[in-house]
Each structure stands twice: as structure tokens, then as C-alpha cells.
Amino acid sequence: MCGIVGVLGAGNASSELYNGLFSIQHRGQNGAGMYIFDGKNTFLKKDKGLVGDIFDKSSLERLKGGSGIGHVRYPTIGSNVQRDAQPFKVEEPIEIGMAHNGNIVNYRELVDEYDLDLESTCDLELILHIFAEELKKESQIDEQALFSTTERLMEKLNGSYSVVALIPNFGLFLFRDPCGIRPFVFGKKVNLDGTSFAVASENTVLDILGYKVLRDVLPGEAVLIKNDKSYQARQIKNEKPKHCMFEWVYFARPDSTIERINVYEARIRLGRQLAKEWRKNDHKLDVVLPVPDTARTHALALAEELDIPYREGLLRNRYVGRTFIMPNQISRETAVKTKLNPIIEEVKGKKIGLVDDSLVRGTTSKKLIKLMRDCNAQEVHFLVGCPPIVSPCYYGIDIPTKDELMAANMSVKEIKKDIGADSLTYQTIDGLVKGIAKDRDQLCLACLDENYPTKVREDIRDYFENMRKKEREKVRKEKEG
Numbered sequence: 001m002c003g004i005v006g007v008l009g010a011g012n013a014s015s016e017l018y019n020g021l022f023s024i025q026h027r028g029q030n031g032a033g034m035y036i037f038d039g040k041n042t043f044l045k046k047d048k049g050l051v052g053d054i055f056d057k058s059s060l061e062r063l064k065g066g067s068g069i070g071h072v073r074y075p076t077i078g079s080n081v082q083r084d085a086q087p088f089k090v091e092e093p094i095e096i097g098m099a100h101n102g103n104i105v106n107y108r109e110l111v112d113e114y115d116l117d118l119e120s121t122c123d124l125e126l127i128l129h130i131f132a133e134e135l136k137k138e139s140q141i142d143e144q145a146l147f148s149t150t151e152r153l154m155e156k157l158n159g160s161y162s163v164v165a166l167i168p169n170f171g172l173f174l175f176r177d178p179c180g181i182r183p184f185v186f187g188k189k190v191n192l193d194g195t196s197f198a199v200a201s202e203n204t205v206l207d208i209l210g211y212k213v214l215r216d217v218l219p220g221e222a223v224l225i226k227n228d229k230s231y232q233a234r235q236i237k238n239e240k241p242k243h244c245m246f247e248w249v250y251f252a253r254p255d256s257t258i259e260r261i262n263v264y265e266a267r268i269r270l271g272r273q274l275a276k277e278w279r280k281n282d283h284k285l286d287v288v289l290p291v292p293d294t295a296r297t298h299a300l301a302l303a304e305e306l307d308i309p310y311r312e313g314l315l316r317n318r319y320v321g322r323t324f325i326m327p328n329q330i331s332r333e334t335a336v337k338t339k340l341n342p343i344i345e346e347v348k349g350k351k352i353g354l355v356d357d358s359l360v361r362g363t364t365s366k367k368l369i370k371l372m373r374d375c376n377a378q379e380v381h382f383l384v385g386c387p388p389i390v391s392p393c394y395y396g397i398d399i400p401t402k403d404e405l406m407a408a409n410m411s412v413k414e415i416k417k418d419i420g421a422d423s424l425t426y427q428t429i430d431g432l433v434k435g436i437a438k439d440r441d442q443l444c445l446a447c448l449d450e451n452y453p454t455k456v457r458e459d460i461r462d463y464f465e466n467m468r469k470k471e472r473e474k475v476r477k478e479k480e481g
């Protein structure tokens, strides 16, 4: 998962990008970058780390210009190295800077087909090089050429991709995969300084920067926002949308609205749906506690629906990153210990309903339940806002290999025992769909039901599994020194 931002016609693009990237830092904490155009020259700066560490006042002052694109990186495939940071740029046949959010399933095949010698393991570099190669085939590089090149590119790419390109000769060029798996919006601002446009992974970026959202980039659509401040859009491919359910469950900011569905409101509905599942058992709860932060909304709605007190029983150290986003198991385990500390008075002697948004490896859940028991909880019942995750994601969310996925290898009864809970209640897929309030056939649920919206061949699954295993092993060895 990554985050992208782009602006055109802004008074100070680097400052807007900085603020925009800062507000979607949750989408990636391993790298960030900006590519800026000042009307004459372009500037690229990117590195490993957080936005605030990479860009300081003086570097922002050097990145002068009215248009630019920015990226925050979260590695799913490809190790956490500087060379994988985005944006990337090419200079032939014309200069193009590009960044994306997503993951290309047929990465290896395309590298071979185009005989590419890439500098990184980042799949955006692949997208950019194919785009450039296809653009070279056009007799004339004009607006029409950008769209027809994108059409050929979309024929080649299998996977998820929300792409923002800054093409100095033309403006901002956006396109989104035919299933619209990752979110993508664009908006406009008109004030005394003139008209400017912004695009982003989440609409909150636009709100924060004072842009009015125009609309989502449609699945399979390409949009050219021109330097003259007009824009034109073209539907390149027409397929059924398959938006990632995980954006509403866990990933996106609660104040974001994705595909016209507010994330916070969806989480409230998910909590109510989970309460319906809970009612199917005979257990009683004294209190509902969330695993902060995302699950707060799920837990609040569940507690309201069950008419049980909602309390904060785990104090989160807000300076430790999300455990789910940590790039390896070792840092994840260490982080759990330093991240969440119980408020003993809220736990002691009580029958606790502990609510989390999802259960992936079970490492965190197990530790938290033990923490509750160490505080003398009478009973600990675990409730999960997302149905059992049984299969990896090939579209950009770091859901691990099948071996590591608890629900892929154990029954609910076995998981309950393994994590040490008195009961375990999962959201159902029906409950999830009702909670998100989107038609089931418009959602990607592949990590829950293995119906991948694009073809993912067995050999490709093996390739991804091996890559992920190798990377985790490499990082583990590095950590052990």
C-alpha cells in the first residue's frame, strides 16, 4: 500500500505536496519523494524514511515550482531500500515523472517481455518504462498519443494501479486499473491566485489543502489535467469495479470517503454487524475495549448496539508505527510491547470484549489477550471486524504468505485456543458487505474468498510467496546482525 498526491497550478507545489503526503503518511512509512516542475526545470528528491525526515525547510525551498507529484511508500514486494522510493522519471521519448499505488501481478513476465534492465524492484519503474516504450511507437506525441499509449499499457498490466504522472509538456496524467482496486480522487481549487488541481489516494488530502473534490478517477479511466487548467478524461477499459474492502475496514483514514462511502460511517456499520454475530453466543460482557486505533470505531458501534459500556483499556504510544505496516516480524513483535499498555482498572475482574479490526498472523492478538489476563481479566472474548483472512493479497496490501495466515491454517476453534481467548467472534462476509454498503460484486474480497478480480496463476502465487519469504528471511538475518 502506498499513497500518492499530485498538484498542478499550485502557488507552491512542494509545500502542498508536503502537507498532502503528511496527511497520508499512514499509507506508507518506508519512503517518500517528490518530483516538481517549475515551468522550465524539474527536480526529484526521494529517500527512505518518513516525509518529515526526508524533507526539511531548506529542501522544500529548493523544490520550487507550481506542479508536482509525491509519494509515500509501503513495501509489499521489494525490500525497503532507497532505490525503490518513488517517483521515478524517464527522459525519453519525453520527460515523465511518475508515482503509483498498487501492485503489478505479472511484473516478472513484463520485465522479460520488454527485456528491461531496471534499477529497482519497484513495479512503478516497470509501468513507467513500458509507458515510455509504448509512447515511442506513436508517430506524434500529443494528447491522443497519451491515451492510446495508456490503452496498450492497460492491455499489458495485470494488477492494481492508481498512477499519477507529471509530464512537463502536458500536465498531470492519471490513470487507474480497470477494477479500481486502489482509491483515487481529483479536485479543483479556484481562488484569487487562479485555478489549481490536486489528485490523491484519499480525499482528505484535498480537503486539507482546500481543494473541492470533483470526483473519483473511474476504474479503467485516464485523465489529462493540462497545463492550461482544462482537463479531459477518457474511459480506456470498461470492467466491473472491484474496490479493496480493506480500505474501509482498516487502511484508509476514517475521515476519508472512498467511492462515495465514508470510512468512519462504514466502520460504525461494521461494528453493528459484528454485534449481530456476537449475539449468536451465550456469553456476557462487562465492557467493550478496542485495540487502538482503527478498531475504536468498530468497538464503539458494537458497544452501543449491545448496550455495554465502551472503555479505553489499552493506551497506545502514538509514536510507534502501526504494527501491521512494520516490514518484518521482529520489529512487529518488539513494537507490540512498547505500543500498547493496559489500564489495569478497566480490565481487572471484568469480562472483556476485546475488539480488533482484523486478525492476520495472530501475534498481536495473542500478546494483547495475555496482557488482559496478566491484569486479572475474568474473561477475554475476542471480536474481529474483518472476516477470516485466508489468502494473500497480490494488489498491494502486505497480507503475508499462506503459511503465516492464521485463518488459512486453523479453524476458528483452533485460533481461539491459540490466541488464548474465551471466545472468538468474526465478522461474516455478508456482514462486511452490509457494513461497507457497496454491492458485493463491486468489492474485492479475494483475501477472504480467494476470488481474485484479475487472473493470478499458480506460478505467480508461488513467485510472490517465495519473494515474501526471502525478504522476511533477509530482514530477519539483517536484524540478527
Ligand code: SF4
Pocket (backbone or CB within 6 Å): 181, 243, 244, 245, 246, 247, 392, 393, 394, 395, 396, 397, 399, 444, 445, 446, 447, 448
Ligand atoms: S485481496 Fe484483500 S487486501 Fe487485497 S485488494 Fe483484495 S480485498 Fe484488498
